[in-house]
Amino acid sequence: MSDTRQTAGWAAGLLCDRSAFAIAAEPSYGAMPSSFYQQLRLSGVNLALSQDRAWPEERNPRAERAGGVTTGLAGSGMLNGLLSFGSPNVLLAAALGSVWQNGTISNDTMRRSWTLRQRLGEGWLYRQGLVIRRLTLNIVQGGFAEVACDVIYAREVIIPDDEAAADDPPPSRMPMHSSRAHITLSLPGLVDPGVLRSISIIFGRDDAALDYGAGSLLANDIRPGLFAAMGSIEVMLRGHDAYAALQSAAAGPLSLTVTDQDGYGYAITIPRAVICNPRLNASSRGAILIAAFDIEALPGGSQGGMISVSMLQPDDYRLISVNQEPILNNNQTISP
Secondary structure, eight states: OOOOSTTTTTOSSOOGGGOOEEEEEOSSTTOOOOSOOEEOOOSEEEEEEEEEEEOOOOOOTTOOOOOOEEEEEEEEEEEEEEOOTTTTHHHHHHHHTSOOBTTEEEOOOOOOOEEEEEEETTEEEEEEEEEEEEEEEEEETTSBOEEEEEEEESEEEEESSOOOOOOBOOOOOOOOBTTTSEEEEEOSTTOOOOSEEEEEEEEEOTTOEEEOOTTOSSOOEEEOOOOEEEEEEEEEOOOHHHHHHHHHOOSEEEEEEEEOTTSOEEEEEEEEEEEEEEEEEOOSTTOOOEEEEEEEEOSOOTTSSSOEEEEEOOTTOOOOEETTEEOEETTEEOOO
């Protein structure tokens, strides 16, 4: 029997670099999408479909546990990537439960699920009924800006021969590094944030969960949960007055902008944010005092959402886009 697989003749297994991932919105929960798939730029993937098992409580003269049955299937895990202009747009839409409009998106109540498609040799692995429960943007001095998504999904399906259209290519601008990106932070009230050391913005629906009906091992729907946005920030402490301002700050707007050297990036706005748990950290002798604090988004913003994200671009920005997402080639925009 001849072997024509990618590993034939020399390799023991498939390379993860050739296992591309793409995502598409589902027409209904768990249904296979018919629209295009947007290829994702990911730095790490950790997904697993687990089985819930149950064992009948029956008496046994040999004192052995009875045979078990599978009562449900549930998938969960993480998708990790580096922040670059355009690359997280579909993930942001999934986490916020909304759609992009004129380059801006805010959290909404839209119920949407997604299918994640992974290349496996000559076939495909589909993870259906996927929902992003939480998205985290993390920027730490000395590292690349990172995006991490905590996901759940209903099922996995392997299709050996797929006639679906090719994935739309991902945006190709360089990932943003904390030492090369332009980062500005504005806090509520009269607080001067000083020199930023790190920031983490988290939003989504942590209590989102798969929902099951009788007669099936697979989830039939999703419980969307309640949306929340929060974060943590570290800044170099300038003086006692700066720390006092953190302790007494009233609720107000918070904004974070992150752009690359060409001016492409994102602005994150929380209309009503409150500073919580200010504290001082000193890691070692001779180190600069770091003021660390948490932030929490409050409901009731004038724009109707707890958090919004906008795409930023230079003033002379003109490019070809598909579904309001920019198309780039070799890190350059394609202009008409």
